[in-house]
Amino acid sequence: MSAAAEILEKPRTQTPVNMASADFAERAAIDRSCRGPVLFFYTSAILWLLAGSLLGFLASFKMHSPEFLDALAPLNFGRIRPAHLNVVAYGWATQAGLGTAIWLMARLCRIPLAKPWILNIAIVFFNVGLTLGIGALLLGQGNSIEWLEMPGYSMFIMFVAFALVAIWGVHMFVRRREGHVYVSQWYLLAALFWFPWLFGTACILIHTVNLGGVSLGAVNWWYGHNVLGLWFTPIGLASAYYFIPKVIGRPVHSYYLSALGFWSLGLFYSWNGMHHLIGGPFPAWLITASIVASFMMIIPVLTVAINHHMTTKGSFHLLKYSPTLRFTVVGAMAYTLVSLQGISMASRQLNQITHFTHYTIGHSHLGLYAFFTMIMFGAMYYIIPRLVGCEWRSPTMIKMHFWLSFYGIILMVAALTFGGMAQGLNLDNPSVSFNAVTEGTIPYLQARSWSGIALTLAHVIFAVHYGMMLFRLGRKGKPTLFVDLPQEAKA
Amino acid sequence: MIVSWVSLLLLGIGVLLACTAVAALFWAARNGQFRNYEKGATVIFGDDEPIGQPTDMVFAPKVRKPKVNKKS
Amino acid sequence: MNSLPKLFLGIFLVFAFAWVGLVALPYLNLGFLQPEVNEEAGTVLPQPRPGLAQLGSKVYASEGCIYCHSQQVRPEWAGSDIERGWGLRRTVPRDYIYDRPVYLGTMRTGPDLSNIGARQPSREWHHKHLYAPRVMSGQYSTMPAYRYLYEMRPITGAPSDLALKFDTGVEIPDGYELVPTANAIALVEYLVSLNRNYSLEEAPVE
Numbered sequence: 001m002s003a004a005a006e007i008l009e010k011p012r013t014q015t016p017v018n019m020a021s022a023d024f025a026e027r028a029a030i031d032r033s034c035r036g037p038v039l040f041f042y043t044s045a046i047l048w049l050l051a052g053s054l055l056g057f058l059a060s061f062k063m064h065s066p067e068f069l070d071a072l073a074p075l076n077f078g079r080i081r082p083a084h085l086n087v088v089a090y091g092w093a094t095q096a097g098l099g100t101a102i103w104l105m106a107r108l109c110r111i112p113l114a115k116p117w118i119l120n121i122a123i124v125f126f127n128v129g130l131t132l133g134i135g136a137l138l139l140g141q142g143n144s145i146e147w148l149e150m151p152g153y154s155m156f157i158m159f160v161a162f163a164l165v166a167i168w169g170v171h172m173f174v175r176r177r178e179g180h181v182y183v184s185q186w187y188l189l190a191a192l193f194w195f196p197w198l199f200g201t202a203c204i205l206i207h208t209v210n211l212g213g214v215s216l217g218a219v220n221w222w223y224g225h226n227v228l229g230l231w232f233t234p235i236g237l238a239s240a241y242y243f244i245p246k247v248i249g250r251p252v253h254s255y256y257l258s259a260l261g262f263w264s265l266g267l268f269y270s271w272n273g274m275h276h277l278i279g280g281p282f283p284a285w286l287i288t289a290s291i292v293a294s295f296m297m298i299i300p301v302l303t304v305a306i307n308h309h310m311t312t313k314g315s316f317h318l319l320k321y322s323p324t325l326r327f328t329v330v331g332a333m334a335y336t337l338v339s340l341q342g343i344s345m346a347s348r349q350l351n352q353i354t355h356f357t358h359y360t361i362g363h364s365h366l367g368l369y370a371f372f373t374m375i376m377f378g379a380m381y382y383i384i385p386r387l388v389g390c391e392w393r394s395p396t397m398i399k400m401h402f403w404l405s406f407y408g409i410i411l412m413v414a415a416l417t418f419g420g421m422a423q424g425l426n427l428d429n430p431s432v433s434f435n436a437v438t439e440g441t442i443p444y445l446q447a448r449s450w451s452g453i454a455l456t457l458a459h460v461i462f463a464v465h466y467g468m469m470l471f472r473l474g475r476k477g478k479p480t481l482f483v484d485l486p487q488e489a490k491a
Numbered sequence: 492m493i494v495s496w497v498s499l500l501l502l503g504i505g506v507l508l509a510c511t512a513v514a515a516l517f518w519a520a521r522n523g524q525f526r527n528y529e530k531g532a533t534v535i536f537g538d539d540e541p542i543g544q545p546t547d548m549v550f551a552p553k554v555r556k557p558k559v560n561k562k563s
Numbered sequence: 564m565n566s567l568p569k570l571f572l573g574i575f576l577v578f579a580f581a582w583v584g585l586v587a588l589p590y591l592n593l594g595f596l597q598p599e600v601n602e603e604a605g606t607v608l609p610q611p612r613p614g615l616a617q618l619g620s621k622v623y624a625s626e627g628c629i630y631c632h633s634q635q636v637r638p639e640w641a642g643s644d645i646e647r648g649w650g651l652r653r654t655v656p657r658d659y660i661y662d663r664p665v666y667l668g669t670m671r672t673g674p675d676l677s678n679i680g681a682r683q684p685s686r687e688w689h690h691k692h693l694y695a696p697r698v699m700s701g702q703y704s705t706m707p708a709y710r711y712l713y714e715m716r717p718i719t720g721a722p723s724d725l726a727l728k729f730d731t732g733v734e735i736p737d738g739y740e741l742v743p744t745a746n747a748i749a750l751v752e753y754l755v756s757l758n759r760n761y762s763l764e765e766a767p768v769e
Contacts, residue, residue, distance in 0.1 A: 108534070283589075286584075322549060
């Protein structure tokens with residue numbers, strides 16, 4: 001049995017860290033330097049997560065019980081729904097992603113976080129822009145361009161924030177320590193470069209050029225799909241590629257495969273956008289190009305799946321001990337699942353049934369929650385203790401968070417998938433009246449509201465636990481996971 | 492669909508861009524960018540967190556006491 | 564992969580490639596479409612929207628109607644939209660040249676509205692439906708009620724021409740009338756203008 005396998009097989013309590021090593025001191029110093037901006041991002045993200053969960057629950061409830069709280073205009077479904085999307089996509093997911101990304105960049109560049117003031121300014125801009133935007137949405141100033149509903153001024157303020165983070169990212173990379181560039185860094189640099197371009201182009205075309213007609217539809221879904229594929233996916237994969245090997249203690253199975261996965265992701269993903277508009281008023285070549293590119297996605301998706309699986313193989317028992325590994329592995333598996341589902345949805349046959357139904361919403365939550373959010377939770381459970389210097393106080397709260405999120409999202413996706421399929425089959429049958437179609441969806445939508453309760457509860461538990469960490473109420477004194485910084489490393 | 496000379500030009504530019512990307516990839520391979528590649532996977536480890544050692548055991552496993560057969 | 568400039572070049576190129584295909588090309592091909600002029604028949608199609616309907620399209624945006632309603636009729640081989648009576652033909656790019664922004668939509672929690680002006684030309688029906696959806700569309704409708712777009716006010720002088728009258732389902736107290744606000748009037752004007760059942764050369768109506 002190899003030395004590595006022997007270590008992994010032994011039952012153990014805590015594993016002692018070699019505190020005398022220079023690597024340890026360097027790592028501790030890097031972690032410490034990240035504290036301000038990362039915790040700032042995370043605190044904002046978690047607060048938006050709570051708001052977004054509440055908005056999501058409200059939206060869900062109104063879909064099967066439209067009379068609920070229907071007197072006030074800001075609580076109308078047509079406003080709550082885009083508010084929910086923008087809050088969770090920009091407020092929660094983007095900020096959790098950025099907090100994780102900057103910690104990963106610092107660790108992988110192996111230098112302490114430089115110029116934190118750039119990031120702190122970015123975070124302020126970001127939250128101000130987003131708050132103005134969400135307020136505008138609720139007050140009826142949304143423009144109904146999905147994922148880009150917020151007014152120009154708030155998008156511009158957020159763009160400045162993105163640009164600042166991108167500049168910081170390049171600054172860090174240029175100053176990095178000599179050595180190989182890790183796969184996570186390719187993904188993060190790509191995301192930090194692609195997203196401001198994406199965001200900026202879309203905003204200019206909408207707010208300055210005042211694009212209209214179907215070419216706006218093309219731009220809209222070029223943007224919307226690329227937010228998922230070239231912003232959230234790279235950050236999620238960067239996180240998974242770091243934490244899975246790091247927690248298990250074994251390097252990525254095939255580095256060559258990760259390179260293949262990276263380039264094929266960039267090449268194919270960005271052509272997918274028009275698969276949101278199959279059957280719509282567009283030239284056939286445009287739609288077909290996106291369907292073909294969607295099928296080609298099988299390459300990066302299988303590449304990543306094989307890589308992660310082979311890295312984790314033989315170590316699945318470690319999921320029992322590490323919340324980070326649990327959340328990340330679930331997220332990585334969800335990535336494969338949601339991508340394969342998405343590829344199938346791009347086929348004209350399936351699309352004819354599922355387009356315009358709740359099936360699509362099930363798919364989007366499988367991606368943004370089961371994949372991205374779960375991976376973010378995993379990253380946060382690893383990073384936060386290393387920033388605040390104490391261990392999570394309550395393993396029970398972590399477990400409750402995990403199981404509520406896990407079962408919650410399974411219930412949501414199942415309800416919307418089966419409900420959406422039924423809805424689609426009914427819609428496709430012209431002899432079924434529209435009223436009957438709607439009637440058929442109600443029980444599934446109610447199940448989805450139950451899942452919303454589970455997820456909201458999970459998030460409240462996580463937020464409370466995080467609050468405890470911020471106030472240093474975690475566990476101290478256990479050896480290893482967190483240790484006091486040696487004297488020299490204390491600034 | 493209106494096929495104007497502008498769209499053909501842009502299509503041509505797109506194809507040219509794609510060819511440049513492929514060429515860059517070949518160049519990088521020939522130039523040794525991919526040599527000793529697999530070593531890149533190990534950069535996340537170090538002396539304090541070496542390969543073979545898990546680094547996150549929040550739910551610490553209990554040490555199982557060896558079962559003693561009480562019947563003599 | 565270790566060099567920033569080369570990594571960036573690659574990242575830039577893969578993205579630019581798709582940008583050309585999905586943003587630049589469609590914009591150049593479809594962003595400058597003009598209405599079809601038929602001199603023989605004396606028609607210009609589609610017609611631009613009258614001012615009040617144009618205002619109404621802004622109300623459509625601010626109330627988030629697209630989150631439940633689509634505005635695109637798929638061809639027979641892509642769905643049963645035409646069979647359902649949602650249009651006489653599929654919609655084509657030229658149908659949307661006056662839509663800024665365009666409301667193609669991605670959900671059909673409610674029916675497609677591309678031709679709702681043809682299916683339901685009664686302004687009164689639309690007002691009543693917006694005020695009390697379940698009274699007009701049946702108990703299974705999950706459409707929200709837009710009561711805040713309407714005003715229940717005491718009748719002063721002569722009753723308003725615009726006042727809504729319900730046979731059942733909505734109680735209007737004596738001496739009061741239910742009138743639409745300006746936003747509601749504009750919105751309904753917009754809804755009633757939605758009609759793409761005219762013939763175009765690229766999409767004739769059989």
